[in-house]
Amino acid sequence: MPEDSGPSEIAERILRAAGRCIVRWSVSKATVSDIAEEAGVSRATLYRAFPGGRDELIAALVHDELHRFFGSLAEAIEDSEDLDALLARGLMAARRMVGGHALYQRVMSTEPQLILPMLSIESKEIRALIGEYLRPWVVARGVPAGPDLDELCDYLSRMVLSFIETPGGWDMEDRDAVDHLVRSRFLGAVDDAVRRAAQRGDAASSAILPHHARGGDSAH
């Protein structure tokens, strides 16, 4: 099996089985034997795939589920027409997906203390992924490459994750509310970066500024 294409087929099967066992019994009560049986493999095979045992398996499951989640999310919204729509659709889709994610809902309701540290370990990588995903859209809006762009993408991804995890006072099922959220919490910062770049007379930015973002008259 190619090493850089994610888990092997056996590992995949074991991970999916682990997910099912956890939904059924919770993290603390899902044993290696349960998982091996559910996956239709021997314990020896399971330990070969995950030499670190249960802990390694759970960590791998968290990693895998996160990547699947954001992969699906990215696919669902990549045909958005601009950054505004991308963020609005992304936040709404993400909330729906989180709500319907049996495994996430299960562990967060019964054993959040077990899972949250694992999520937090993955957080830096996930933030980087989201930042990279958003970058071309932010650039298209008129923010030139540079430290401000990096910091801005990092900030946007942090806010995305924050709102996915905790909607707070915002009704994420209401498109108008989400548009308002996107405009105030995300786009304000982006358009300010565009404005500052334009004021600097940044040659790169004036070359690529899309028409609607030129001058001080951003689409609000």
Added chain:
Amino acid sequence: MSGDLAGSSLNGTALSLSDEGSLERQIIDGAIRHCAEFGVSKTTVGDIAKESGVSRATVYRVFPGGRDAVFDAVRRHQVLSFFAELEAVLLVADTLEDTLAIAVCTASCMLRDDEDFQRQLEHDPGPLLETLSARGAHRLFTAARFFVAPHLERFVGRAEAGRLAEWMTRVVLTYTLEPSDTLDLCDRATADRFVVTRLIPGLLIQPTQNPSVDADGNALEATT
């Protein structure tokens, strides 16, 4: 406005502000002391009882929910103390930018300098993260609205003040739990720049009597 806590009309679920039961307080203090030394995960009801100088039966009588209820009360107390301390420093600010920058900077520094908080984050993050995320975060947002939002109302109006307080709480949380290599909100100049470039531009504010930003989000000179 935020002085009379006991008479507040908060719906009471997130913040219990009554001062009844010195027993309750005694037990909370005992729990805090034991956790500070041994960590949350290694603190049982028995430990709490012993440290507080009461019997286990008493702990269960005062906190029928047991250990979870005690820790919930501990967290509530810690959140209240934190925000009360934070609010005190906001009183010196007289522009919107200053208020936001001071709030974000001070909160970040308080958390950075809180040995108990940092120790938990490093050695026993589970319970701490549970308090700060998803459902636990609501308690923080409520506290932010109660303690911080009143200081923003005169600049942005009531509705936006509450949302802004929530937003600032998210900002402090994320950069505290997942520090950035390039952005340190404990540095006042950085906090100022952050406020002006990331927070202010997105505000949907109606100009108030003392506008501190113009329609484009550019800072106006403070008028006295």
